[in-house]
Amino acid sequence: MNKRFASIRYSYIRSHFQGLFLTVVTILSILLTIYVFIQPDWLSAASIFLFISLYSGIGFIVTVYAGFKSGGDIKNRLDYLSVQITQFANGNYQSRLYFNEGDEMERIANEMNDLGEKLQNQVKSLQRMADEKSDFAKSAHKAAVIEERQRLARDLHDAVSQQLFAVTMLSEAAVRQLENNPEKAKLQIQEVAKAALQSQSEMRALLLHLRPVHLSGESLSEGLTKLIKELQQKSQIDFHLTIPVDLSVSVTIEDHMFRIAQESLSNILRHSNASEVKIMIKERPGELYFHVQDNGRGFDMEQERKTSYGLKTMKERSEELGGVFAIRSNIGEGTYIDIRIPC
Known part of the structure; x- marks a missing residue:
């Protein structure tokens, strides 16, 4: 209630x-x-009392009406400015304001329109730079392959190799306990199965990175459909992909979005323990919208943002295209990724 009476409309009435x-x-x-x-x-x-009473009564009515009317006009125009700022924050730089009152509010609206045009030009420049960077990246493919192999070798050593070593040790211990202590052997075999399943998830995630970075002539729709079908056959996760067949975006945007999808699916396979994943890509007026959702165990965002290489890579790829990257997650509530790319 206090916030309501603190609005600009009631400030005009008070004045x-x-x-x-x-x-x-x-x-x-x-x-x-x-x-x-x-x-x-x-x-x-x-007569003095009568005059003052009539003047106060009529003045009260006129004051309320005039304050409400003039304050309401200002409030509506401020609301338009607020909506315009929100549009810019969401990446819609094509939105424009048109005021014809010839006052300071019109000047602010014109300046915001100029700002939107400048931001739109910057997005075009970023996308043009992304095209140039894509051409340069293809010429430097060999160096990237070597670096990726080194990273995969590191991950194999740090994760899968250690887990396989643990599986070996637990298996040997279970064999020794099989005759003397069957119950303990059963628990150790269960630990073996759990470790093997974790190693399998790690291997699937690593193999996902061995796929081609670029679509190699395929459309984004075709590439993602093949990728999801392959993962559907090799894992217990239920994937749902929604993407228009006639998606019309530049090759650079398709390559970046395909790589972002690979990275997000790799994180899901490794860490989420999810049973269902939804991926949606659709065109909206002036933007390409990308959404990934899983029903996994989620994570602490403050801690993960500081340590996750995958999240940083996805955010950087989105910003290279002038887009907006947003992620939401809570422990036990899954993870949601939303990306908006101006186009």
């Missing part, structure tokens, strides 16, 4: 009331001065 109060006090002072010192026949205490 009008202050003006009415000062006017009534001034008129009353003048009339009382004339009544006391001059004492004309036409002026009496009753």
Whole structure:
């Protein structure tokens, strides 16, 4: 309630009331001065009271109406400015404001329109730079392959190799305990199965990175459909892909979005323990919208943002295209990724 009465509309009404109060006090002072010192026949205490009462009543009505009307006009125009700022924050730089009052608000609207045009030009420049970077990346493919192999070798050593070593040790211990302590052997075999399943998930995620980085002539729809079918056959996760067949975006955007999808699916296979994943890509007016959702165990965003290489890579790829990257996750509530690319 306090916030409502603190709005600009009620501020205008309060300022009008202050003006009415000062006017009534001034008129009353003048009339009382004339009544006391001059004492004309036409002026009496009753006429003063009647005049002030009528003036206050009519002034009250006019004040409320005028304050509400003028404050409402300003509020509506400020709301338009607020919506425009929100549009810019969401990457819609084509939105424009048109005021014809010729005051300061029109000047601010024109400056915001100029800002939107500059941001739109910057997005085009970023996408043009991304095209140039894509051409350069193809020429440097060999160096990238070597670096990726080194990273995969590191991951194999740090994750899969250690897990396989643990599987070996647990298996040997279970064999020794099989005759003397079958119950303990059963628990150790269960640990073996759990470790093997984790190693399998790690291997699937690593193999996902061995796929081609570029679509190699395929469309984004075709490439993602093949990728999802392959993962569907090799894992217990239920994938749902929604993407238009006739998606019309540049090759650079397709390559970046395909790589972002690979990275997000790799994170899901490794860490989420999810049973269902939804991927949606669709064209909206002025933007390409990409959404990934899983029902996994989620994570602490503050901690993960500082350590996750995959999240940083996805965010950087989105920003290279002038896009907006957003992620939401809570422990036990899954993870949601939203990306908006101007196009």
